[in-house]
Amino acid sequence: GENVEQHPSTLSVQEGDSAVIKCTYSDSASNYFPWYKQELGKRPQLIIDIRSNVGEKKDQRIAVTLNKTAKHFSLHITETQPEDSAVYFCAARGAYSGGGADGLTFGKGTHLIIQP
Amino acid sequence: NAGVTQTPKFRVLKTGQSMTLLCAQDMNHEYMYWYRQDPGMGLRLIHYSVGEGTTAKGEVPDGYNVSRLKKQNFLLGLESAAPSQTSVYFCASSYTGRRTEQFFGPGTRLTVL
Numbered sequence: 001g002e003n004v005e006q007h008p009s010t011l012s013v014q015e016g017d018s019a020v021i022k023c024t025y026s027d028s029a030s031n032y033f034p035w036y037k038q039e040l041g042k043r044p045q046l047i048i049d050i051r052s053n054v055g056e057k058k059d060q061r062i063a064v065t066l067n068k069t070a071k072h073f074s075l076h077i078t079e080t081q082p083e084d085s086a087v088y089f090c091a092a093r094g095a096y097s098g099g100g101a102d103g104l105t106f107g108k109g110t111h112l113i114i115q116p
Numbered sequence: 117n118a119g120v121t122q123t124p125k126f127r128v129l130k131t132g133q134s135m136t137l138l139c140a141q142d143m144n145h146e147y148m149y150w151y152r153q154d155p156g157m158g159l160r161l162i163h164y165s166v167g168e169g170t171t172a173k174g175e176v177p178d179g180y181n182v183s184r185l186k187k188q189n190f191l192l193g194l195e196s197a198a199p200s201q202t203s204v205y206f207c208a209s210s211y212t213g214r215r216t217e218q219f220f221g222p223g224t225r226l227t228v229l
Contacts, residue, residue, distance in 0.1 A: 001175065006158075034217065043206065043220040044159070089158055103149045103161035103174055103208075104218060 002027040006107025021110045023090035024072040032093040120221035129197045137192040139207030147210045148190040152203040197228045
């Protein structure tokens with residue numbers, strides 16, 4: 001099955017600086033890579049996703065890059081703000097297995113701390 | 117639209133007791149999932165369903181059973197709860213399986229003593 005590694009586990013940056021979170025995956029057939037933000041005590045919420053036919057996607061201050069050859073993808077947050085403080089999870093979805101649809105395989109999360 | 121809802125929000129069980137967690141979605145999604153979230157472990161897939169009447173095992177299915185009798189509902193059952201099942205349980209749903217957003221419910225915090 002798929003295995004997703006996420007680094008770092010904790011990231012502290014000054015407000016206004018950029019933050020980068022990196023993930024690697026093991027299944028070369030994986031084709032969908034979402035990023036979720038989870039605030040304390042809340043549900044995970046999708047912030048951006050990328051499909052395997054795209055190398056980069058941007059949405060305002062958030063961008064994701066995908067390198068299929070190296071099997072890694074990264075989340076970039078620019079001009080960080082206090083409300084960006086949360087736990088961020090990367091995930092990957094592999095190809096169909098036996099005709100069914102697998103759920104997502106998640107990384108273990110990065111606790112992003114924005115220092116004022 | 118309420119989106120994805122979960123019942124109950126909190127529950128405390130004693131070892132060996134049973135319970136059922138209910139997930140409901142009003143988005144007419146075909147696919148539904150149950151995950152558990154433990155500190156430092158991310159979210160792990162327990163079981164999932166690709167449509168009414170179907171279920172399949174995920175990464176950590178042992179000790180759990182599921183049923184999808186109606187398209188909008190996905191039930192997660194614990195027949196004999198163990199302390200290792202203390203966790204936060206999240207239900208999610210998606211329109212289809214491939215490359216589509218999963219929407220999560222608010223979670224159920226379960227403690228097994």
